[in-house]
Amino acid sequence: MEDTTSDMDVTLSPTLAAKEAELEDVETQLAHMSYGSRTPATWISKALDELHSQPKGHLDVGIVLIILDINDFSKACRVHAYNLFAHTRLRKACEKFALRPPHQGIENLLVLEGKDGIPVLVPRPLSYDITSASARSISYAETTRAIDEVQPGPNQGESWSRYYDIFLRIISGRDSKSIGISRDNLDVALRQITALVDIANAHHCDISMIAEKLMVTFHVYGGRLYTAVGQDPIRWCKLGMDLQDEPLYKEAFIHLVGAYDSIYGKTTELPSQHNILPLNVQGMIAAEARELKDKRMNIDLLLQSMSVLRTTKGKTAFVSHYDDDPAAYDLVNLFRDYMTDHIRHLRWDAPLVPTYLCSHTEGCNTVAGFYRLLSRGKHAYMRYEDVMKHWNMGLEGDDAETVKSTLKKLKETAKKYVQPLVVSHLQASGSEELHYLTCVKVEAEDYPWLAEGST
Template sequence: MNQAEDVEIVLTHDRKYKFHSGTLARNSTLLNEMLIEPNAAKLSNKAKNAGITIKWMIELKETPTHEYPAGRLGLVDLTSSGERADFRTGLVINENGRVPTKIFDHYESIFYAFYNKEIRICDTDMRAALEDVMQIINIADYLGCTNIISKPVEVALLKHGQTLYRSIQSTPAGWARMAYDLKSECIFTEAMIHLVGNWARNKDTSNEKLREYPQIKALVKKYYRILYQKGKTLENQVASCYPGDMQTPSTDLPIKREVFSKDILVWMALCFFRHWLGQRIISGKGHGGEDGGFELYQQLGAAGEAYMNKIVMNQFHAKIPMTKKAFNVLENHLLEIKECIKGIVDKSNILQSNCQLDVNKFPVTYLTCTKFDREDFPWLSAAAQKTPPKVNSIKRGIRPGGNEIAKQNLEAARGQERDRADEHYEDMDSEDESEGISARKRVRHN
């Protein structure tokens, strides 16, 4: 912490930072190439005696452009006295009422992350947060430190819980791209579940958004085929189901006609059910529908009056009239058939949700049962395993530097230690209260 800061980074005329060359070079491949001894200023003895330690100065030469999405950093020549040879002060940004650029905040967050300072992502607007993270990733990719900031950014995002998951549900393609660049397994899996489940409905727009990410698009299509086949298999099982002992009502073979005639109302109930099921599938409500069969499977999984209710059954009765008693018996048999079908749907797990979004609180209209295999993460494939090599209130003007950040981290750690000690002494003040708390904890654990 007492090591001299020998690098000054100038983002603008009022955003200047002092850091340690070893820390920057160890965490960034770009800075590792810049911070070499031939590029260091040859400070005079007078400058050294005056306490000047800055040997490298790096300046943001350009703000983000199409050619340089993260802007462009460059070395500044220093005199032997440690001053800029060009006598400039850095970029002067005049927003003129426009939306302020966040590029400088993002650079600052990344540099501070080198000193283990937490990266914070605003949760007031998750769409804006997605844009912020994408820009942070652009900067990290430019600096060659994606592997350093990926986990802190992921942790900062996951802290937002359901706010994040709702944003992923609304724009899964954008979050999938971000997670791919960030190499975040949790966020990528969540985005894939929503992409696959809603692929039939949003195929055209998602295809356009994933144009530059063919690996993601290929995975979505792969898992959509799996989901499509799962729905098709379930419908085949439901359509070919003969509940109870309908197929073999007697053990005496050959089975006589009068034995089957006793179950005529059961067969009619099954016929009515398959009539209704066939119409739903033909009308596009099955596995080939926009929702992948979600609405149909929900009805089948709910049983009871969720489908083929009194109104529908009266339509059957109008076409195939029978006595009121017979019709009541038929409806009872239909309820039994529905319960059997419900068991088939439950066993298939097609209505199970594997996403982190609370679908009970924030319902969706498509299937979220996709199980994503870890070996399918694009960055874990053999071709993508080449990770970047790991190399060795604020005032205007000079910003907090490396030593100050390290000092803040140390003070924060000491503060947490004191808090834990205070809690320990408070617990010891009352032995009875402590025993009561322990007892309640044991009850909760059991």
């Protein structure tokens, strides 16, 4: 006999796998009871009575009755068959019970079942009644991945029946404002939308069909959305990928690359505890992080090997010897030491000791803070007065002017070197306060759905 659940992501619970033949016999009996039988469809009657008492605007039309909570028939709803079957793979599973007379306008009955992981909609005969001994012996377990992050807890105030109610409103064409996703609490909205993505995947629903309405909800949060992305980039990156939403995915991706060392540790691979993201996305993040680190190293080398050009009698040359210009040469070495001390700290956690040149209170002890400081130039670091203390203020006349002009040129050159690192491609405000770089430019090949499509 054909398996009722052959076209659904539903299998028998492992504890009942050995009773598969017995289960088919039970469902055959249940189906037989509905064919022209006068057996009352008690569930349908109770559910319809509750449904008719609901406020106007509930899902109360259509020939498909869906019971979302066997202990609370007020959570039942009716949907049009063409909406349900067009967006899921439930049609074939429902056809097994489609040849009997309808009951009170209902031709198909589906029940939300499953205790482990994500529960799914299971077709049942119209005469199905949970109070029957045979029906009680049937148990289903959903086979797609379980997500602890979405499984509602006692303090979350929502259940899978609520998530399914939202899902059914979406596929029924309801306006985005009336589908029930929170427009006031972003954390709740994230939990709801993450659950909806998993429900859609469990029923083979095209994500792009629901993504537009889901993202409309997110857009009402404005800048708060992108601030939240920075606080939990892993989960938002996964959701952006699932919804194939480029702005959302890009924002999270930039955070993950920039904060790679602080999030994942200074390793070359992402640790397994962060496997919420697919391996290919983890690889993209790791590759971009290595590329960013290489860019930093090249710029660091430039900062540590800087010289300065001097023009004398129409001829321009690098200051490379004390005899050329002792004050300028000494200043160049002082400038290089400043760069080297900070770079050693950022790269190898070498201690930063406060000196007359830097008290290390200006944010220079973080990666982004250091390069931002250099990009500001002028009096942001190595102030002229502090530099002059190196000579105990003993320089005068041309030597003092040489130090001032040379320091200015060194800072201008350093600013030019670090400029590519201080550019931010984030949508969120406040990127200038982050301790990591946000200069990553996300290309088409970094979007997994675009990269896969191109191949």
